[in-house]
Amino acid sequence: MEPLTINRKESRLRVAPEWADVCFTCGTCAGGCPITGIDGMDPRKAVRMAALGLDQELIDSRFPWICTLCGRCEYACPQGVEILKMLRRARGLRERDKVPGPIHKGVVMDLERGNNLGIPKDDFLFLLADLSKEMDEDDGLPGFYAPVDKKGANILVTVNSKEPFGEPDDMKFWWKIFYAAREDWTVPSEQWEGVNWGLFSGDDESMKTLVGRIVEHLERLECKTLLLPE
Amino acid sequence: MVSIFELLKEYIETGRIKLDKSIHKELTTVHDPCNYGRKGMKAFGEAFFEEPRWITQQCCENYVEMHPNRMNNFCCGAGGGAWAMPYEAERIYYGRVKAKQLMDTKAKMVIAPCHNCRDQIMKSLTKEFDLGIETKYLWELVADSLIIDPWTEEEIKKGNELREAQNEKNEVDLDQEW
Numbered sequence: 001m002e003p004l005t006i007n008r009k010e011s012r013l014r015v016a017p018e019w020a021d022v023c024f025t026c027g028t029c030a031g032g033c034p035i036t037g038i039d040g041m042d043p044r045k046a047v048r049m050a051a052l053g054l055d056q057e058l059i060d061s062r063f064p065w066i067c068t069l070c071g072r073c074e075y076a077c078p079q080g081v082e083i084l085k086m087l088r089r090a091r092g093l094r095e096r097d098k099v100p101g102p103i104h105k106g107v108v109m110d111l112e113r114g115n116n117l118g119i120p121k122d123d124f125l126f127l128l129a130d131l132s133k134e135m136d137e138d139d140g141l142p143g144f145y146a147p148v149d150k151k152g153a154n155i156l157v158t159v160n161s162k163e164p165f166g167e168p169d170d171m172k173f174w175w176k177i178f179y180a181a182r183e184d185w186t187v188p189s190e191q192w193e194g195v196n197w198g199l200f201s202g203d204d205e206s207m208k209t210l211v212g213r214i215v216e217h218l219e220r221l222e223c224k225t226l227l228l229p230e
Numbered sequence: 231m232v233s234i235f236e237l238l239k240e241y242i243e244t245g246r247i248k249l250d251k252s253i254h255k256e257l258t259t260v261h262d263p264c265n266y267g268r269k270g271m272k273a274f275g276e277a278f279f280e281e282p283r284w285i286t287q288q289c290c291e292n293y294v295e296m297h298p299n300r301m302n303n304f305c306c307g308a309g310g311g312a313w314a315m316p317y318e319a320e321r322i323y324y325g326r327v328k329a330k331q332l333m334d335t336k337a338k339m340v341i342a343p344c345h346n347c348r349d350q351i352m353k354s355l356t357k358e359f360d361l362g363i364e365t366k367y368l369w370e371l372v373a374d375s376l377i378i379d380p381w382t383e384e385e386i387k388k389g390n391e392l393r394e395a396q397n398e399k400n401e402v403d404l405d406q407e408w
Contacts, residue, residue: 034304034327038320066320068312070264070305071272084272101315129402132393143381143389148396155237160345173373177238180378181246182385189400195345200311226231229369230345 004053012055013089020051022079029073029083035066043073043083050086055093064090065100069200092202099201106197107206114191115161121190127164128187135172141179146171149221150186156223157187158194158214160230174229185227188217194230233266234343235281238372242288248377249288256338256364258290261328261351262303263344271301282343282368289375290339296331304328306342308350322358325350329359343368 006017023044030042041063049058058064064087074084096104106116114121128146135144147153163171178185191213198207218226232240241247260282271277279300287293298304307325315321328351332340340363342348352365366374381389397404 034307034324035320038323062317065310065315066312066317066324067310068264068305068307068324069310071268072264072302072305074272075268075301084269100317101311103311103314106314125400126402126404129393129397129400129404133404136390136393141378143386143393145389145393145396147392148400155232162345170367170370173367173370176373176376176378177241177247177369179381180248180376181241182381197311227234227237228231229234 006051006053011050011053012059012093013050013086015050015055015086017051019047019081023047023051023081024079026078028076028078029081032072032076033067038066039063043067043087046087046090047081047083055090059090059093064088064094088202090202091200092204094202096201096203103197103201104203106195107201107203107210110193110197110210111206115159115193116195116197117161117165119161119164124164124192125189127168131168131171131175135175135179139172139176141176144175144179146175147186148189150184152222153186154184154223155186155225155227156214156218156221157185157227157229159187159192160195161193162195186221186223188221191217194228233278233281234369235266235278235285238285238369239281242285247372248379249372249375250377251289251291251375253375254290254339254371255292256290257292257294257336258286258339258341259294259296259332259335259337260286260341260368261296261306261343261347262299263342263347264303264305264309266343267303268301277301278343282341285368286341286371289371294335294337296335304331306347306350307355308346313346313349321350322354325355326359329355329361332361332363333359337363339364339366341366341368341371 008014008016027044030036030044033043036042067087071084109118110116132145135141196207196210266278304327306328307321312321348365348367
C-alpha cells in the first residue's frame with residue numbers, strides 16, 4: 001500500500017491534516033443528523049474519511065448526495081469544522097456525468113436554453129398571456145397582465161421553471177399580491193430561471209454565469225429591485 | 231435585492247395590502263427552510279426567522295411552533311436538490327423527523343416559505359406519514375387572505391391596453407389553435 005500525503009495542496013477536498021485534531025469525534029454532528037446510519041455513514045465519519053485522506057472514496061460515495069446540505073451538523077459542531085462546505089465540495093468533485101438525477105442536466109439546460117426545463121420563449125410568453133387573460137376574465141382581477149421585459153419596473157421577478165412547466169396556476173399567488181399592492185413589476189422574456197441548481201451540484205462556475213444573467217437583466221431593464229421568489 | 235419576507239412585510243406594514251384573518255381559522259405552524267435560516271446566517275449573517283412567523287400570524291389567529299426550530303430546525307428532507315434526486319426512500323426516511331415534528335404540533339396547516347420544502351411536505355410526507363395537514367406557500371397564504379381594494383375604471387382600462395399592446399408586440403395570439 002502506497003503512503004498517502006495529506007495536506008491542503010494534495011487533498012482534493014482541501015482538508016488540512018490538522019482537522020484530525022480539530023474534530024473531537026464527539027459525534028454531535030452525527031447525533032443530530034436524520035440520515036446517520038444510511039450506508040453505515042454519518043457526518044462524523046465523512047470528516048474522518050477526509051482527515052485520513054480518503055477523499056476519492058468520499059467523492060464516489062452516495063453520502064454527499066443523500067445529505068441535504070441542511071447545515072445542522074456544521075452549526076452544532078463545537079469545533080467549527082466546516083462539514084457542510086466539505087460535503088458540497090465533494091459534490092463538486094464528482095465527474096459531471098455521474099451527478100445523480102437531473103441536477104447537472106438542468107444546469108446545462110439552463111446555460112443553453114435559459115431555464116432548467118428548456119421551456120421555449122414562445123411557449124412561455126403564450127402561457128403568461130393566457131394566464132393573464134384568465135386572471136382578468138375569470139379570477140375577478142380586471143385589468144391584470146403579467147408585464148414582460150418592462151423597462152424601469154420597480155421589481156424584477158424570476159420564475160421557478162417547475163411552475164410554467166407543471167403548476168402554472170401557482171404563479172398567480174404572487175400575481176394576485178402584486179395586483180392588490182398595485183406593484184410595478186416585470187419578468188424577463190428569456191433567461192428568467194430563478195432556480196440555480198449549480199448550488200446543489202457544487203458547480204460554482206455555472207452558478208456565477210447564471211447569477212450574472214440576472215444582474216444583466218436588472219441593468220438592461222433598469223429595475224431597482226430583484227425579487228427571487230425561490 | 232429583497233427577499234420575499236421583506237417585500238410581504240413591507241406591503242402589510244405600509245397598508246399596501248390588507249389581509250382577512252377570518253379565512254384561515256385552523257391551527258397553523260411555520261417550517262423554517264434551511265436556506266433562509268441556518269445557511270443564510272452562515273453565508274450572509276442574516277436569517278429570516280421572525281418574518282415568516284409574523285406574516286403568517288397576520289393571516290392566521292391560531293399559531294403553534296414546531297420544536298426544535300429556527301437555527302436548530304430539521305430540514306424537510308428534500309433540501310440540496312434531494313427532491314429531484316433518485317434517492318426517494320432515503321428522502322422519505324430523512325423526512326420522518328419533520329413528519330414527527332409536524333404531528334406533535336397537531337396543526338392542520340403548515341406554511342412553507344420555500345418551493346422545495348413545500349413539495350416535500352405536501353406531495354410526499356403528508357401521504358407517507360398520513361399527516362392530514364394542508365400545506366401552503368407563505369405567499370399562497372397571503373394571496374388567499376387578501377382583501378383586494380378594487381381597481382378603478384381607469385386602472386382597469388390602462389391594464390387592458392397595456393396587456394393588448396404587449397400581446398401584439400410579442401405576437402401572442404390567444405385564439406390560436408394548438
